[in-house]
């Protein structure tokens with residue numbers, strides 16, 4: 593049983609069946625072998641950022657200066673946020689996630705350059721976010737500028753600039769905002785109480801499924817996050833697109849894919865899923881998180897003043913005029 597990246601293939605329905613029969617329902621000695629094989633393979637490649645860029649992990653002055661008590665206060669959040677999560681937690685099921693991934697692989701929804709995508713996204717007001725009243729383009733520039741001020745590498749500035757562009761999904765195939773924005777969590781295994789508003793999962797059809805309600809569900813400990821289905825939304829969507837259509841290093845791709853996976857990067861749960869690569873990726877995601885979250889209180893950036901600077905960085909890793917297949 594190869595521990596391949598099963599959710600990255602179009603044949604997901606078949607894969608998940610194999611995965612269940614082959615991994616979760618079989619026993620642990622095989623799983624331990626798998627983890628050892630993976631460990632050996634990953635020693636060679638833990639990420640693709642170059643060594644002089646390891647300063648991404650140094651704690652930022654930016655992070656240290658912020659008053660963190662003003663952010664992510666979900667108990668005090670307005671009804672818009674609470675209703676959003678109630679709907680998301682009821683509807684993100686394994687069945688929905690398989691179908692969303694099949695639909696994603698089946699077609700190209702639009703062809704737009706990165707800058708065109710940023711402009712298109714600007715009309716979206718994110719219902720899940722208790723912390724910002726700014727537009728999406730302003731949030732993207734705020735994140736990128738905070739990363740730039742701290743002297744982080746150019747690919748990380750680019751990651752800040754584009755990390756929420758997956759919200760474009762809202763204008764294409766989405767059923768609402770519940771399958772686009774908000775925090776993410778794994779489906780196919782028990783929902784952690786560390787996810788915000790955990791009680792709202794009781795209405796999810798997977799909540800009392802015999803397999804999905806167990807701690808590991810359809811997964812095997814150490815299987816690696818590449819093999820885990822995270823609730824479908826803007827992170828997962830953009831990750832797949834950038835993996836194929838940019839030269840952003842693995843650390844940047846992880847920042848995109850996991851930036852909303854708060855139960856993992858901040859709540860410290862679901863660690864049993866991780867393999868050796870994920871240990872490295874978690875560090876990268878944690879280095880990125882403050883720039884996403886705490887830049888929301890910074891000054892409003894002037895889009896036109898910054899455009900040329902960022903078009904140059906886009907050019908380096910993606911292509912400034914390249915039409916991305918969304």
Ligand SMILES: O[C@H]1[C@H](O)[C@@H](O)[C@H](O)[C@@H](O)[C@H]1O
Nearest residue numbers: 718720721773774775851852
């Ligand atoms: O409300 C926010 C917003 O949708 C972000 O883009 C997402 O990354 C966060 O995790 C979420 O809490």
Ligand SMILES: [Fe+2]
Nearest residue numbers: 755756851852
């Ligand atoms: Fe996001």
Ligand SMILES: [Fe+2]
Nearest residue numbers: 731755756884
């Ligand atoms: Fe963001």
